[in-house]
Amino acid sequence: MRDGAHGGIDRVFAALGDAGRRSLVEAVATRGTATATELAAELPVTRQAVAKQLSALADAGLLRATRSGRETRYQVTPAPLEDAVEWMVSVGSAWDQRLAALRRSLAGSQGKRRSIRQPPDGSSS
Amino acid sequence: MEIEREIVVPEEPDEVWESLTDPQRLEEWFASEVELDARPGGEGLFRWGDGDERRAVVRELEESERLVLDWDDGGSVAIELEPVVDGTRVHVVESAPEFAPAFELRALAWTALAAA
Numbered sequence: 001m002r003d004g005a006h007g008g009i010d011r012v013f014a015a016l017g018d019a020g021r022r023s024l025v026e027a028v029a030t031r032g033t034a035t036a037t038e039l040a041a042e043l044p045v046t047r048q049a050v051a052k053q054l055s056a057l058a059d060a061g062l063l064r065a066t067r068s069g070r071e072t073r074y075q076v077t078p079a080p081l082e083d084a085v086e087w088m089v090s091v092g093s094a095w096d097q098r099l100a101a102l103r104r105s106l107a108g109s110q111g112k113r114r115s116i117r118q119p120p121d122g123s124s125s
Numbered sequence: 126m127e128i129e130r131e132i133v134v135p136e137e138p139d140e141v142w143e144s145l146t147d148p149q150r151l152e153e154w155f156a157s158e159v160e161l162d163a164r165p166g167g168e169g170l171f172r173w174g175d176g177d178e179r180r181a182v183v184r185e186l187e188e189s190e191r192l193v194l195d196w197d198d199g200g201s202v203a204i205e206l207e208p209v210v211d212g213t214r215v216h217v218v219e220s221a222p223e224f225a226p227a228f229e230l231r232a233l234a235w236t237a238l239a240a241a
Contacts, residue, residue, distance in 0.1 A: 010198075013223040017199065022226050029230065029237040062230075078238060081231035088128060088224055095130040095217055101154035102144060102215070106136045108153075 008061060009087045012080045015060035020045075021053050025062055028054075028074050035071040126224035128217075135212040142189040145204055169194060199223075 015021055027042065028034045036051035043050065054074050057063045061080040065072045134141060144150040146163035151171075158172035162183070169181040184201065185193035193203045200221035207214040 012227070013198075013221070016223045016226045016230070022230070025230050026233060029233040032237055032240060076230075076234040076237055078231060078234035081227055081234055084223070084227040085231055088126075088221075088227070091219055092128045092130070095128065095219065098154055099130060099132045099215065099217070102141075103132065103134050105150065105153035106134050106141065106144060109140075109150075 008080060009084055011060040012062060012084050015057055015062055016084075021057060024050065024053050025057060025076060028063060029076045033073050033075045035068065035073050037071060126228055127220040128224075129219075130217045131214060133209060133212055133214050138189040138206040138208050138213045141206055141213045141215060145192050145206075146186075163192075196221075 016025075023043075024039065027039055031038070036047050036054055039054075040047035040050045051072075054063060054072070055065075058065045058074065061077060063074040064077045065074055067073075144154065146161065148159040148161050151159040151161065156171040157174045159169070161167065161169040163186065165183055165186050167183045167186075169183065170178070171181065172178045180197040181194040181202075182197075183192070184195045185191060185203075189206060191203070191205050193201060195201045198221070200219065202217065202219045205216040207216065
């Protein structure tokens with residue numbers, strides 16, 4: 001369900017699946033913009049590790065990268081998160097449709113099998 | 126964060142259970158092509174008309190009561206049946222570990238943009 005029309009969602013969810021990457025997105029969002037150096041100063045990880053994660057998040061479309069002198073400055077892009085939320089809504093409407101189909105399927109099978117719900121006098125036939 | 130749905134159908138739980146576990150019955154409402162080994166640890170394969178495909182493993186199975194599938198992408202779906210006066214209540218909860226962070230980060234991202 002995450003493939004096809006929802007191509008990018010997989011990458012967004014994969015990016016969000018890791019707690020470390022999530023907290024990086026949070027840290028960037030909280031600061032407005034941030035560089036790997038700034039974030040590494042606050043977090044118990046090396047600058048290289050932060051830079052690698054930031055680049056992966058940018059690839060997933062969650063962060064936008066702009067060059068700032070010798071460093072890359074990142075900022076959060078909400079659009080992929082909107083897509084992710086939209087996907088969740090579509091999961092809900094898929095269930096609405098499935099459950100309606102389940103109801104029809106059950107109703108349709110009543111003639112073929114003995115239903116305990118038939119009136120006791122058998123007048124339903 | 127979870128997606129939750131509920132309906133009441135007039136059939137008895139054991140009949141609804143068949144619709145949840147018999148691949149042929151599942152093809153009438155859940156997906157267009159279904160393979161399912163309906164026992165704990167059993168594997169399932171679901172295909173939809175638009176080309177989507179999901180694999181699952183049965184995590185929990187209590188006959189006529191509860192079926193929990195773990196999707197291979199990390200999410201899960203739990204379907205519970207409960208006998209009620211006018212039939213059976215079908216309760217569905219689909220969850221994915223990323224649902225909550227996506228919502229939280231979305232709120233945070235918009236707040237950050239508004240402040241920028």
